Amino acid sequence: MAEAAEVADALRLAKVEATPDGRVLCGWNAAGLKKTGGLCDYLLRSGFWRVIKKLGCIKADLRIDISVYELAVAKVEALLLSLTAGRLLRPRPAGDEPADHAPALPPMATGVAVYYAGAEGTAARQHEAEGASFELGPATCWEQLSRDLLRELASARGHPGAVQCGPGARGAGGPEEVDVGGAGAGCRGDGCVAWLVATDSSGAHVDLLSQRASPLPGPERWPLSVRAVPVRGEAAPPGEAPIEVPAGPGAAGGAAALGRAPPGARWRAWAELLGLRHCSFPKGDEYDRLSQEQNQWTELIRTDVARTFAWLSEADKQVLRRVLNACAAHCPDVGYCQGMNLVAGALLYASASVPETPEEEILGALTALLQRLGLRGFYSEGLPLLRCYLEAGDQLLRELAPALREHLRDEGVDVRMYLQQWLMALFVDCVPLQVAAGLWDAILLEGLPFALRAAVGLLRSLEGAAALPRDLGRPEVDEGRGRRPRRVEDRGRSGRAGRPGADPGAPPREPLLGGRGAVRASGARSLRGVSLRSPPLSSHGEAPPRERVHIHPTGADASLAAVQPPRALRRRARTSDARGGGSPRCSRQRRPAA
């Protein structure tokens, strides 16, 4: 069982960092969501693993690294769009939006997340470099906003000018430099920044959205704290030694403790991302009426609430029941569908971090999830969108993890079984709630298709495991690292080559999300020098000598991403040819502080 800190490390979701030269880099670090042993243990207890374990195809102590960013955004969305002809992804009907809300949001499902800002290469440029077909509109927006916010932060902390953004900016350094760490965020279509938390050099934490410049409790009082490698240090000329990475997330000892979201930040973030301010939902007396009034769903809601989250208090269950009842009445086309109770439960859980959140707000968030995010398509009669997603998921797996899919089918298991559970509950009750909350961050930020990406990513991470079990004499060899070789030719065609570092001759795989891929490309390379990677498995598809297996360095990459996205981003920004990203140009030696 891994340390809580390790799990926490794996869960670090967002990050804002200042580089020594004063530039500020913000990273939405969901790519850093990776699994270490600890997390895997949790997963093994979740339904999905229970079933797979029963099938005997996974050893109990198998360690699995997971990166949810396995799939290119464009690919998933294109597939979903092709399956739905663009209709179902539209989260709300025209005219649903209050007239005074302008500009109209693009459908969230096709919205764009921007993962960093303030770096020398703008997000737009990064995307262009990758040839990905993203909407670029919001990028500028977020960049501008985050700069402004960071400036504001610096000034609020009495360090005006210490945060400098933009090309060529070099900070004053020294004691004045603001070391911005903590959690960042993105925007949705209209550029709303969700949340931004920073740590300044004095170690105080600032939530820029709501409690500007008021210090929040230190990380020790936050639910989970994570450690990160400090970003200070002398910048070496570019193009030099690879980055030195501490072995494993837990080993970044002595580093500055960065926290995850401080209490309440997540709920506020979700409220922003869902556009709660602009939503109309029943309040006051109307809410009271709807929440109490008997409707055709009341009985089922009562039954389900009683068996939702064993740890919910009786009072909380009453809240949940009222919210669901009101929601069923307020959105009669959806009513109540099992799974909504879990989603609403997760909202309740998140809202608990903000004292005295009105119940109406939870209802509002739930309504927004249904109407704006598009969840109604999962729940309404016939489950139309869900079926598209299941189909899409199956197709994706057929292409991306054929061995796993075949294996499960051999065992009589349809992958859609899992996808359905994960999607309908938006991962609540399928993975630990903390993980689910992290996935939600990304889903709310990016739109519903992220859920599919995450689900397929999770499943796909099993592919290596599928090659291991007893009666499967897979002909393919594991390339010495426990994974079936990718079908490089296929992936190449779809714009994604094999793993970076797997074949020096092949182009590095297309970075999935702008800088994220760059992180990985350099990560795999620089990791060669350190023993982060597990020992290679025996070849010829045999089971490894020991049952404990690290499946491929995806996780190692991800851990690297978690540790240092800004570095790679910067490198990427400097690299004119993104495809040359395999060679580490990272400069400065990165050492864990003593």
Added chain:
Amino acid sequence: MASEKEKDQYDYLFKFIIIGDAGAGKSCLLHQFIENRYKKGSSHTIGVEFGSKIIHVGGRNIKLQIWDTAGQERYRSVTRSYYRGAAGALIVYDITNRDSYNHLVNWLQDARTLARADTSIITVGNKCDMKDKRAVTFLEASRCAQENDILFLETSALTGEGVEDVFIKVARVILNKIEDGLIDPNTMVSGTHTGSQRIGSDSGGEAMSSKTCSC
């Protein structure tokens, strides 16, 4: 590997489905059968869940592959695809909930049309430990079962009463049908399989189930 195989040896593989109204106790029933204990704090099922267990009936090892489906009406569009090829079906109702009993006929019709015409069906009156809240009498349900030519038992997933009997009873009926030549165990659509075979949930190409019996 060898030991694993031995452990896994069975003569037949039967696919079962568990259906019935939401909250009737389907998942708990399955859990009780597989783990021999009551599942506390269990949530509702989304879509389908899955469990398997090898039982010994009539001198044969039979592996039951059990698909536990979500009860809410709305899920039917997706759960129906899991009915196909089921050799046995458990229709579960809650003896304290009259509605769940009233819906038996719908479930029965689903099972007959979607699984297979000669699927062996049992209706299960669950929660028989809550006798003081009983809303459906044993006699009534038993008559109904007779009229519809299906089996009937009452169980308590909480105490475990009758749970194993349900599965064994259905398995025995299927086994009898096989031995009487009414079901060819080598046909995929029957939802049974001879040993070492696996049931693919929807791969039509597996009708060529082989005759390799592992014992």
